[in-house]
Amino acid sequence: xxxxxxxxxxxxxxxxxxxxxxxxxxxxxxxxxxxxxxxxxxxxxxxxxxxxxxxxxxxxxxxxxxxxxxxxxxxxxxxxxxxxxxxxxxxxxxxxxxxxxxxxxxxxxxxxxxxxxxxxxxxxxxxxx
Numbered sequence: 001x002x003x004x005x006x007x008x009x010x011x012x013x014x015x016x017x018x019x020x021x022x023x024x025x026x027x028x029x030x031x032x033x034x035x036x037x038x039x040x041x042x043x044x045x046x047x048x049x050x051x052x053x054x055x056x057x058x059x060x061x062x063x064x065x066x067x068x069x070x071x072x073x074x075x076x077x078x079x080x081x082x083x084x085x086x087x088x089x090x091x092x093x094x095x096x097x098x099x100x101x102x103x104x105x106x107x108x109x110x111x112x113x114x115x116x117x118x119x120x121x122x123x124x125x126x127x128x129x
Contacts, residue, residue, distance in 0.1 A: 024127040031119035036090055042067070043090075046075035050093055050107045051117055057104045076107055092116055 014022075032044050042065075049061050062072035077084040079093045092113030098104035109117065 020127075024124055027123040027127040028120045031116055031123060035092070035116055039090075042071075043075055043079060046072060047079055047092060047113070050076070050079075051109050051113070054108045055106045057098070057106060061107070076105075079113075 029044065032039050032047075036043075045065055046061065049064050050056075053060070053064070058072050058076060059069050061076070062069040065072065074084050076093060076095065078089050080089045080095055081091045083089040092110065094108050094110040095105040096108065098106055
């Protein structure tokens with residue numbers, strides 16, 4: 001809101017840099033919402049955590065984000081090909097069983113997830129110019 005649009009007597013607490021950061025974050029989140037209009041913010045965080053450190057087991061992602069392993073397991077299932085309820089998942093990550101320890105699934109960003117992340121990055125970069 002520009003000063004001309006501000007109510008009389010209102011002084012914003014936000015700097016122009018803070019407004020720009022809010023715009024950049026909003027534009028970066030929009031590709032997630034376009035892919036799934038009801039996506040919870042926690043799923044976005046889980047997806048980005050996998051993107052940061054691919055190939056980890058679920059417990060490491062859960063510890064990184066600060067949630068229970070069972071909750072992270074649900075997030076990763078819903079972000080995968082098939083949701084935890086057996087329906088269609090977002091299909092932005094793939095899980096691969098560890099060849100050394102078959103109890104462990106490792107998560108990776110798949111092609112659809114990589115394309116989504118490219119849209120996020122482009123939106124972020126364009127908004128920061």
